[in-house]
Amino acid sequence: MYLMKNVEQYAPQFFPVKNPPMRWAQKTMIEKAPIWCSVDLRDGNQALITPMSLDEKLEFFRYLVKIGFKEIEIGFPAASETEYEFCRTLIENNMIPDDVTIQVLTQAREHIIAKTFEALKGAKHAIVHLYNSTSVAQREQVFKKSKEDIIKLAELGANLCKEYRAKTEGHFRFEYSPESFTGTEPEFALEICNAVLKIWEPTPEDPVIINLPVTVSHSMPHVYANQVEYMSDNLYRRENVIISLHPHNDRGCAVADSELGLLAGGDRIEGTLFGNGERTGNVDIVTLALNMYSQGVDPELDFSNMPEIVEVYERVTRMHVYERSPYSGQLVFAAFSGSHQDAIAKGMHWREEHDCKHWNVPYLPINPEDVGRVYEADVIRINSQSGKGGVSYLMETKYGYHIPQKMRESFGYLVKGVSDHAHKELLPEEVLDIFTKHYVNVETPVSIPEVHFVQKGENAIGTEATISYKGSTETVHGDGNGRLDAVSNAVKAHLNMDFSLTTYTEHALEVCSNSKAVAYVGLEKNGKTYWGVGVHSDIINSSISAFLSALNAMLMDLKK
Numbered sequence: 001m002y003l004m005k006n007v008e009q010y011a012p013q014f015f016p017v018k019n020p021p022m023r024w025a026q027k028t029m030i031e032k033a034p035i036w037c038s039v040d041l042r043d044g045n046q047a048l049i050t051p052m053s054l055d056e057k058l059e060f061f062r063y064l065v066k067i068g069f070k071e072i073e074i075g076f077p078a079a080s081e082t083e084y085e086f087c088r089t090l091i092e093n094n095m096i097p098d099d100v101t102i103q104v105l106t107q108a109r110e111h112i113i114a115k116t117f118e119a120l121k122g123a124k125h126a127i128v129h130l131y132n133s134t135s136v137a138q139r140e141q142v143f144k145k146s147k148e149d150i151i152k153l154a155e156l157g158a159n160l161c162k163e164y165r166a167k168t169e170g171h172f173r174f175e176y177s178p179e180s181f182t183g184t185e186p187e188f189a190l191e192i193c194n195a196v197l198k199i200w201e202p203t204p205e206d207p208v209i210i211n212l213p214v215t216v217s218h219s220m221p222h223v224y225a226n227q228v229e230y231m232s233d234n235l236y237r238r239e240n241v242i243i244s245l246h247p248h249n250d251r252g253c254a255v256a257d258s259e260l261g262l263l264a265g266g267d268r269i270e271g272t273l274f275g276n277g278e279r280t281g282n283v284d285i286v287t288l289a290l291n292m293y294s295q296g297v298d299p300e301l302d303f304s305n306m307p308e309i310v311e312v313y314e315r316v317t318r319m320h321v322y323e324r325s326p327y328s329g330q331l332v333f334a335a336f337s338g339s340h341q342d343a344i345a346k347g348m349h350w351r352e353e354h355d356c357k358h359w360n361v362p363y364l365p366i367n368p369e370d371v372g373r374v375y376e377a378d379v380i381r382i383n384s385q386s387g388k389g390g391v392s393y394l395m396e397t398k399y400g401y402h403i404p405q406k407m408r409e410s411f412g413y414l415v416k417g418v419s420d421h422a423h424k425e426l427l428p429e430e431v432l433d434i435f436t437k438h439y440v441n442v443e444t445p446v447s448i449p450e451v452h453f454v455q456k457g458e459n460a461i462g463t464e465a466t467i468s469y470k471g472s473t474e475t476v477h478g479d480g481n482g483r484l485d486a487v488s489n490a491v492k493a494h495l496n497m498d499f500s501l502t503t504y505t506e507h508a509l510e511v512c513s514n515s516k517a518v519a520y521v522g523l524e525k526n527g528k529t530y531w532g533v534g535v536h537s538d539i540i541n542s543s544i545s546a547f548l549s550a551l552n553a554m555l556m557d558l559k560k
């Protein structure tokens, strides 16, 4: 018995290439950026609940130009007034930079082609993108036409485009898409593309784009790569043809389809920012480009200010960038878990110490700063899964505290406990607050309001300390081999208790541009270590405060 009863109605709907050479499978990397074409304003827009307004489209267009797109499909001008107006606004207001080519989509129907060319009047250059469906399902169910008739439809469209181009001023190139390519037999897809190419006769000066859309994804990515390789090997005048890939993400494979398709002969990618588009989306160009970037290949697009890109995109499309979207999601660089944080913190230190030329910090495929993300806010995030490494890294990078190795565990568990009980993430300020309240300059139950020292020999110091404890204040004396030792001995004698000072470290601390000294003290009693921190403008005061803080932690614990 099947858990999902309808499984039997499904069968593979794709047409694999027979005996594919699979030369692409020998390659391991995409070595140069493809030609990028953003289809955000067309494919992306047609998939929005509320399509973008004219102003929103204009803003998005300008932003795509800023990112570095040189080819932008701006819409389907024959589809609606807004689409038409948008095209006219760009042209009439000279808003298209000379190095940017707009692209428009049209069906193979005369009135639609006529309207498309009318929309393009005055454009210096443009790509006219003609499509018709070629898949078995569409031929049978939608067009109810034979293969021959479908080829005739494509030829009609190609001829009409040629005629209208001849009548319109401007430098226009052509693109043809056998829509639903992945549901089409490869031999038929080749036949129809070659029929169109024979009408358009591509030359080096007038190359034609053949776009191979994964309109609906039916197969694993290597099947698509074989189809692309087959087309690339057999297209008429291949040398003057630009093979474009247009994957959709129905199987979650759009990025893989694009990458393998590029290895297999693709020259160009049509996709959208963050993968917006019909159903599960188009290929996410951000991911594709930054995948290349992470291997040292210049993607020729600028994604260095991801927070701004996300803001513009979310505002104009009313879509949301998923928190786990590669490179762009709010949480993709965040490490909550202790061992990840620890490795990142160590990796960052390693990098500083070894002046590494290549980025190889564990768990971070790229430097988050390269896409405008901030370490403290975006990388090490603290909750009950966090550990000492991450918490200490945060205290060091955000607040300048170099917590001694031996103290880190105590602090790590303290923070984890707070987060666990509150059942929430702790902000850096909250972590600092726990640190301050628990360790820094703690003056109860014991405080030392006054202390004096006298040098008694080369390694001998005497102290006179005023100690307040349980409501009484007394002046006591002690000797030691240093100031802290002398104070510690005076306190031990006064309280009639024993403990040993196991850790002492100190360093300078910048607090609001004032330099202070911070000291850390570890006191051990009955096999347990108690920690204290002192912060003061004077290092002697810092060390005594650190000592007292540790002592007070011990006394409070012994009282329990």
Ligand SMILES: CC(=O)SCCNC(=O)CCNC(=O)[C@H](O)C(C)(C)COP(=O)(O)OP(=O)(O)OC[C@H]1O[C@@H](n2cnc3c(N)ncnc32)[C@H](O)[C@@H]1OP(=O)(O)O
Binding pocket: 043, 046, 076, 078, 079, 080, 106, 107, 108, 109, 112, 131, 132, 133, 142, 143, 153, 179, 215
């Ligand atoms: C995979 C993709 O993303 S393809 C792009 C899809 N995008 C869009 O469709 C958005 C814009 N489209 C529209 O606004 C409308 O569909 C228009 C304005 C283009 C056309 O509108 P209408 O003619 O009113 O309606 P509609 O789209 O339903 O037309 C369907 C007819 O066109 C035919 N047709 C569909 N696609 C094509 C094509 N590429 N070439 C030629 N004919 C086509 C259909 O077979 C059908 O024919 P029929 O009238 O003989 O049954």
Ligand SMILES: CC(C)C(=O)C(=O)O
Binding pocket: 043, 105, 131, 177, 179, 180, 211, 213, 214, 215, 216, 246, 248
């Ligand atoms: C118009 C075509 C290229 C398309 O968007 C698709 O097939 O997905």
Ligand SMILES: [Mg+2]
Binding pocket: 043, 213, 215, 246, 248, 278
């Ligand atoms: Mg599409």
